[in-house]
Amino acid sequence: MKKHVKGNVSWVGYIDWELESFHGDDYSIINGSSQNAYLIQEEKTVLVDTVWLPHRFDFVENLKKEIDLKDIDFIVANHGECDHSGSLTAIMDEIPDTPIYCTANAVKSIEGQYGKRGWDFHVVKTGDSIDIGNGKKLIFVEMKMLHWPDSMATFMTGDNILFSNDAFGQHYAVEELFNDKADQCILNREAMKYFANILNPFAPLITKKLSEIAGFGLNIEMIAPSHGAIWREDPLQIVNKYSAWADAYQEDQVTIAYDTMWEGTAKIAHRIADEIHRQSPDTVVKVFNIARSDKNEVMTEIFKSKAIAVGSPTVGGSYLSSVAGWLEFLKQLKFKNKKAAAFGCYGWGGGSVKHLREALDLAGFQVIEEKIESNWNPEESDFEGLEALVKDLL
Structure with a gap:
């Protein structure tokens, strides 16, 4: 018509x-x-x-x-x-x-x-x-x-x-x-x-x-x-x-994206979100499970964000395959002027956080030094650097 x-x-x-x-x-x-x-x-x-x-x-x-x-x-x-x-x-x-x-x-x-x-x-x-x-x-x-x-x-x-x-x-x-x-x-x-x-x-x-x-x-x-x-x-x-x-857009927002196997990495993601709110109550915080969330909706939130935190447990010395594909798409989008942190859990041997940091750097993010990497399920001692991590992100 x-x-x-x-x-x-x-x-x-x-x-x-x-x-x-x-x-x-x-x-x-x-x-x-x-x-x-x-x-x-x-x-x-x-x-x-x-x-x-x-x-x-x-x-x-x-x-x-x-x-x-x-x-x-x-x-x-x-x-x-x-x-x-x-x-x-x-x-x-x-x-x-x-x-x-x-x-x-x-x-x-x-x-x-x-x-x-x-x-x-x-x-x-x-x-x-x-x-x-x-x-x-x-x-x-x-x-x-x-x-x-x-x-x-x-x-x-x-x-x-x-x-x-x-x-x-x-x-x-x-x-x-x-x-x-x-x-x-x-x-x-x-x-x-x-x-x-x-x-x-x-x-x-x-x-x-x-x-x-x-x-x-x-x-x-x-x-x-x-x-x-x-x-x-x-x-x-x-x-x-x-x-x-087009001018390296950002708002006062931090987006946390992760995948998890036995919920350890999920626990870290939620603790990071809590700490962001504690340190900066006006900052918008969004948390997404990469494997369960619409990647285009998540990338829209990352576009709005000044910083992100990305997490995965270690699998085969690296991160989950769901996270791998997601990171490739993140790199393609060429976001600018954004900070990033990495976190994750491991059992017999680590590697996910190291590789996450490398991938985020390749994607054009300013990767902060602080990280959270927990052996087995996270305990309170694993969160000793949480305050500093969030401070650097903000």
Whole structure:
């Protein structure tokens, strides 16, 4: 169903209420999501992006109810990832000669995924534009590594809409379409989760790109991303949040993440949490069992934190496999300006704390010297360094 966005622009995407995971099973979906595609009907009719492959036939049939597909003058492909390009094959089967405007890398991505089909690609770069009539035009802005090399945004003059693709989006199903109609707590949480788990590795590039966009002097009145709510009320609020989030963001929070075999490491985790509260009652403390907790939710909390403590018992001279995979993801996210401590239990021989410290250092954390390492179940003597550990973390 077509939904009015602004002027002669409509939303023609797909609300995905049942979606539970994304990027395979690597990203958890809790509040549904959407794949946002847009239809511009000025003197030129333009389709901006499409939807994911599983919904391609619904997408094309719904679009046919709104317009004659042959009236589409060209398609803008802001990003070649399949959640945005998945319906291209179905729609191009209907209108095979329709031009597609995208970056050079997007041509590689689209042809790499769907094969070389002889489509009429028009390669664009930052600053290129195309007239769509009625005194309006589309201006293209490359958004390299936000979050793929092929990404770009498209600005529509006149209505002053920035079609930002994956930048400024959220995995959040909003039937009402706009940010002012959404649950604000969920909206802000999902926007931060998206940034922390997908975009944070590219934070330095985001800072530069935001400065570049500001330098264009674009009068942005609406930001229309490819997932989640459209920002129409104070749209630059999300740009300002990205600017803050990209600058080694932290709040007064400490997150403790661990896995345990026979509850010894869990006991240490809880004692660290108690001591943080004792020393700094206003500091927010979060505790998660790595094996039982949603890793994307945990990483969002770590993104907010100024420090973390990570624990595991020793297994085979190292840490648990659940912790190993989690630490690899932590390293990929490239968090900055955060302290870390390690803790754990061991039986016949230690090793987990040493390897945890090494892994946290590789992940870019400032690892403090104090640690807690208990032989068998922790006793009070094992907590003699607890006060100093927490003091260093805070």
